[in-house]
Every structure is written in C-alpha cells, then in structure tokens.
Amino acid sequence: MDIAAATILGKLIGAGLAMIGAIGAGAGIGILTGGAVQAMARNPDATGTIQTNMILGIAFAEAIAIYCLVVALLILFVF
Numbered sequence: 001m002d003i004a005a006a007t008i009l010g011k012l013i014g015a016g017l018a019m020i021g022a023i024g025a026g027a028g029i030g031i032l033t034g035g036a037v038q039a040m041a042r043n044p045d046a047t048g049t050i051q052t053n054m055i056l057g058i059a060f061a062e063a064i065a066i067y068c069l070v071v072a073l074l075i076l077f078v079f
Contacts, residue, residue: 011079015072025065032057 001009036054040047 011076014075018072018075019068021068022065025061025068028061028064029058032061 032054036050039050043050
C-alpha cells in the first residue's frame with residue numbers, strides 16, 4: 001500500500017469515527033422526546049413548559065451532531 005492510499009484510508013476511518021457521536025445525539029433526542037411526550041400525557045396543563053424545554057434540549061443535542069459532522073468534513077477535506 002502506498003502512502004497516498006494509506007492517507008485516504010486514514011481520513012475515511014477518522015471521519016467515520018468522528019460521526020459516531022451522532023449516534024449518541026440521535027439516541028438522546030429520541031429519549032428526550034419520549035420522556036416529554038409521556039410528561040405531556042400525564043400533565044396536559046404543563047404542556048407549554050415541557051414543550052419549550054424539550055425543544056431547547058433537542059437543539060443542544062442536535063448541536064453535538066452538527067459538531068461531529070463538521071469535524072468529519074474537516075478531516076476529509078482540510079487535513
């Protein structure tokens with residue numbers, strides 16, 4: 001294997017490992033949404049507060065996935 005092929009292989013493996021963080025973000029969003037729906041079903045009067053907190057939590061979890069994507073793209077196209 002020559003050095004160019006090894007470099008490309010290393011970039012692909014590194015980008016794949018960087019995207020593993022997106023799995024955690026997806027699982028976190030699913031757990032958060034499920035808990036919020038259960039809370040809204042148990043206490044419909046607090047739906048507005050629960051929904052606001054749920055959307056904020058989803059935004060934070062999604063930010064982690066976007067950071068993972070940015071790191072993967074940096075590995076592929078910059079380094």
